[in-house]
Amino acid sequence: QSYKATIKVYGAKDGKADLSNLVATKDLNVNLNGLTTPAEVQKGVADNTKDTVDVPASYLDKANFPGPFTAGVNQVIPYEFFAGDGMLTRLILKASDKAPWSDNGSAKNPALPPVEKLGKGLYFYEVDLAGTQGKSDKELLDLLKQNGTQSYKATIKVYGAKDGKADLSNLVATKELTVNLNGYKSLNEMKSKMPAASQDKMMPNKEQDKTMNASQPMVTPSKMSDEGKMASANKVSSPMMADHMKDEKDMLPYTGEAQTSMATIGFFGLALAGLLGGLGLKAKKEEND
Numbered sequence: 001q002s003y004k005a006t007i008k009v010y011g012a013k014d015g016k017a018d019l020s021n022l023v024a025t026k027d028l029n030v031n032l033n034g035l036t037t038p039a040e041v042q043k044g045v046a047d048n049t050k051d052t053v054d055v056p057a058s059y060l061d062k063a064n065f066p067g068p069f070t071a072g073v074n075q076v077i078p079y080e081f082f083a084g085d086g087m088l089t090r091l092i093l094k095a096s097d098k099a100p101w102s103d104n105g106s107a108k109n110p111a112l113p114p115v116e117k118l119g120k121g122l123y124f125y126e127v128d129l130a131g132t133q134g135k136s137d138k139e140l141l142d143l144l145k146q147n148g149t150q151s152y153k154a155t156i157k158v159y160g161a162k163d164g165k166a167d168l169s170n171l172v173a174t175k176e177l178t179v180n181l182n183g184y185k186s187l188n189e190m191k192s193k194m195p196a197a198s199q200d201k202m203m204p205n206k207e208q209d210k211t212m213n214a215s216q217p218m219v220t221p222s223k224m225s226d227e228g229k230m231a232s233a234n235k236v237s238s239p240m241m242a243d244h245m246k247d248e249k250d251m252l253p254y255t256g257e258a259q260t261s262m263a264t265i266g267f268f269g270l271a272l273a274g275l276l277g278g279l280g281l282k283a284k285k286e287e288n289d
Contacts, residue, residue: 003030036119038172041079041158044115045173049092049156057182059091060145062103065138069104072127074136076166079123079158083112089127092156092177124166128155129179148183 005028011021063069068086071077083090086105090096093112100109114125130153135143154177160170 003032004028005030031120036115036117036122038160041115041123042173045156045158045175048094048114049175050094050177052178052180053091053154054180055088055091055182057149057184059088059101059103060181061184063141063145064104065141067104067141070137070140070144072125073129074126074132074134074140076124076126076159076168078121079114079125080118080120081111082114082125085109085111088179092127092179121164122161123158123172124161125156125158128157130154144181145183147181150181150183152179152181153177154179 007024007026007028008022009024010017010019011023012018013021059069063086068084069088071084071087072082072089081087083093083096084105085100085102085108090099090101090112093114095112099112100107102109129140132140132143132152156173156175156177157171158173159166159168160172161167162170
């Protein structure tokens with residue numbers, strides 16, 4: 001509790017205080033720290049903290065050092081600083097869901113008490129993040145950003161105090177939880193890790209159409225015209241050959257290769273019909289002679 005206090009100094013009269021003679025005065029604040037018991041700390045850790053913490057990608061992305069984001073992670077600091085504005089450990093408290101947040105504590109939002117009426121300097125804490133031991137401050141922040149989206153096993157540890165410092169031999173409370181840190185991933189980075197078939201599925205339809213069209217040979221009007229003339233000649237000279245060509249043409253896909261095959265058949269059909277016609281005329285002439 002905090003109290004407003006006033007110092008008053010009086011003069012003396014006949015060996016006693018002369019309350020009518022106010023010599024000096026001063027106002028001040030007196031903060032009386034209650035003795036928060038270990039049982040209260042244990043209850044606070046068990047009841048007031050989450051089992052799973054989800055950290056938005058923007059919080060990690062905008063965190064700077066110097067800055068409060070990694071304070072208390074892999075390092076021991078006073079327990080009353082557990083949930084300062086912009087701190088990762090602030091998000092561990094259930095009360096943080098309804099409390100304001102500002103990146104790097106720029107708005108100086110009030111800290112959230114991990115335990116009601118917590119006395120200052122009585123307890124210390126740290127949150128150990130598995131896989132990051134030995135790193136803190138800027139080195140830790142750089143590692144978290146580099147790792148991007150990842151889940152970490154974390155352990156809250158609250159220690160007692162001795163001579164105004166953390167007594168690491170006096171572990172008062174502990175709790176394990178999961179911290180899910182979300183990081184930004186670029187589309188190119190994601191695509192580079194995807195199989196080629198999956199990347200093709202991500203290609204816009206227009207791009208797929210362009211690719212498909214480029215892979216198919218084009219049938220030019222001149223080629224179609226020439227082939228039409230050949231087919232017409234074959235129809236006159238050999239109806240059966242024309243019908244055979246039509247049947248095969250209906251069975252083949254419409255590609256440049258199919259058109260070329262039809263043209264080749266038509267050419268030989270025309271030549272064969274001409275040859276047979278010539279032999280017929282020669283035989284008839286000899287017969288007449």
